[in-house]
Amino acid sequence: MVLADRLIAAALMALSVYFMWHASALPIGWEGTSGGPGGGAFPFWLSAIIFLCAGGVLVRSFASNIQDAGSYFDPETLGSVSMVVIALVITVAIIPWGGAYIALPLFLLWYLKIFGKHGWFLTLCLTIGTPIFLFMFFEVTLKILLPKGLTQPLFVPLYAYFF
């Protein structure tokens, strides 16, 4: 736990340095001519505060003599969490190529059948029902088009029907 706390504080410090580097592309000081701070001032000095506070957290973790309160990750479930994250990343990566109507059902299929160990009936109902719901709700009702990728031509007759 203490180690994770230190690592996160250090990561936040690194992030704030990255922000400061980006922000310093614009003036970060007090602009004499136009009055007030420059365009980079807000992000720069806010990141500086993050740097100091995260540094404070880091120092505090060394100074305190609190006992290590258990581990940061639960070893039993770390695997499940990372599997879900990887599945999400793969799903979004498929979208530009295969479109939402291939990627999302694949995710559901994996999540329900393999990850959730549900039966075929429930899995198939949701895997087929969700895209239909998404199409009817988002595209037909709200007129928000979802990405189609390769499947684009398949939707032409549907559009001709619904619009």
Place this chain on the structure above:
Amino acid sequence: MELLGHLADGFATSLSPINLFIVLLGVTAGLFIGAMPGLGSVNGVAIVLPLTFIVPPSSAIILLAAIYYGAMYGGAISSILLGIPGASTAVATTFDGRPMAQQGKAGLALIAAATASFVGGTISVILFTLFASPLADVALAFGPPEEFALVLLAFTTFVGLGGDDVLKTIIMICLGLALSTVGLDLISGQPRLIFFDQPGFYSGISFLVLAIGTYGVGEILYTIETSKSSPTVTPAKITFKELKYGFKEMNKLWKTMSFGSIMGFFVGMLPAAGATPAALMAYGLAKLTSKNGDNFGKGAIEGVAAPETANNAASTGSLLPMLTLGIPGSPTTALLLGGMVMWGLVPGPLLFIEQPDFVWGLISSLYTANLAAVLVNLALIPVFVWALRMPFTVLCAIVLILCLVGGYAPSQKLHDVWLIIGFGVGGYLLRKADYPMAPLVLALVLGPLMEKSFRQTLISEQGNVMAFIERPLSGTFIALSVIFFLLPLLNSLRRLARSKTTADNPAE
């Protein structure tokens, strides 16, 4: 009295059978749109607006009002059930609504939210009717220094409340503020913080992306970990007895709710402020004045009632600057304003004089919509609660899909979906290390307003910082924010002193 006549006319039209049907339809549609993470009243209004040129204007207004209110009620539903605020106005509702749902009291929380919204809507409509015209002048007195002072006040009410680790809270506030500067600097017109040269960052980081990421994906990852993938869920059911109990509980909260409504209306009425600071300030005030303030954040019913009355009251209040000054306070009111222009109405000080039937027709429509929304909402509570009883692995899969699609919908960029996953993982890791999420999300909402008004003031005052204190309104707000900031500090000092004396006494 002429005014009452207009209102009566408005009610007469809005209560005709066809319009009642429209209201019910609009409210139900709005509820479902609002309950989806990522979607809100703006989506509903955008879809319906073009249709309003086909139906008669009186029905058009009522349909828009119904969707507006329905979506607002719906926002509370996703805050309570899923812990994902559907709009920035509903963030404060998650503070206590989510814990209540986790304790199996989702039904009670939903009843509280619905009744509170109704009370907030009612009181604000009354205030609107009585004071609309004189209040327009107050809104005009609000320049950049006042805007800054008000945002500062909203921040301090919130910062002072935090029971979390001070250093970590400050980090999260600053991170939220820093993320809010991504995109284009309005003052210099230069792009800034465009990470990795991704064009997606030009439009900045939207509230929804951060909220769906941290509260949606992050929360689900956290639950997957804690539930150890066991399919059990908190038993949630609702009975008539519970409903009665809920109303009885709410009856005790009239003071919290009337405070929340009045505050919500006045803060919402100020241009550029809107319902988010209103809900926050109402929550803060309720916590400060409540006898069981320590329960806030752990599932106190007042913690749901206060922000819900305020945000509903504020959305009525925010119509005032739209109608009298032509200033939209939110994307939704911006669309409504566009609609008015298309109907041939010119928003401005003369609107109340020249188009009274439109103005009061709108007000009475809002009232009818509010009434319909509370009834439909109460009727549907069992359905929403039932959704919570789905096996956890099914619920998670569906919510994750809704997060991805809901995150894509507002700006239709895959870039935002990637950010959601990034924020989800980041939020999950930070939350495990006890970093609070609410300050991050709220800082992102209030940050742009704060920076803009601060710099506008300094530019127009040639860099004179005293301008904030010299003006009466902004000076008052700043003084109040100092008090709000110091109050919790004083309280804890007093408590510390007291515990010290009690600790010292036995030793002597």
Place this chain on the structure above:
Amino acid sequence: MTYKITRRIAIAAAATVGLLTAAPVTAQDWTPERPVEMVIMAGTGGGADRLARLFQSIIQKENLSTMPILPVNKGGGSGAEALRYLADNEGENHLIMATLNSYYTTPLRTDIGVNIEEFTPIARMALDTFVLWVNADSDIETLDDYVAAVQASGGSWKMGGTGTGQEDSLVTAMLENEFGISVTYVPFSGGGDVARNLVGGHIDSSVNNPSEALGFYQAGELRPIAAFTPERISAFPDTPTMGELGHDLVYWMQRSFVAPKDMAPEAVAYYTAMFENLSQSEEWQTYTAEKALMADFLTGEELQAYFLEERAKHADLLESMGEGS
């Protein structure tokens, strides 16, 4: 079955309407096969957004398109986001973009790898006008009063407008150059915001579009001083033009539609015809008259020539402000 019949009737009706209005394009060789995205170069609620949504509703009401036109706001980076999106969708037939003057200024001010010469021009719908405004409580009645007041303030005169580098700041720069004055320019996030702050006395003057200040003008709270147009605006017959007062200051905000590079010529013809019908609709005619817009329809090569000419003008303007490349 019922569906088929209604559809046939709809087609027949559409054909009749087409014949009656005698659309100039020879038959409909091409029609969109899916909803058309209409990217707006600005955020929700601004003047450009309102106009684009007005177009969308007129198109829907008058059935000018077989598929819905869906507005999408991509206002990030003063439209940089929208321009990049258009550039990345080369050859796309189901995408059009509603533009304003940031169409020229944004690529001039920051290098975003976009050359507007490559895009396909569709139609210019209107030119929006600019007027110099002061609060009606001030003593300023004429342009001479105004210049004298600004000079007397010694640089602390507060001129409100939209973001730096956008239209209002360019008009302000033109004013400063022409009269040899200097003002403090305070940027706000939208024209409506500017008008409110002027009425509330938080700024001293503005160069709002008439549509943004109209409500306050009618209530007698704002006073127009001079118009940046060649001829008087019909909605403000008593307001002189800058030209009449001996100053050659004219500035327009263009409201046009463009499409990605290499859009099929049939598709270009379809959209051009759609906007031509739109420009003749009654709603549009009333709107332009009420809101003091100049409806000035232009298409094809002429429009492209207009864009390039305007871009050159803006490049000079930005340079005189000490900005841009």
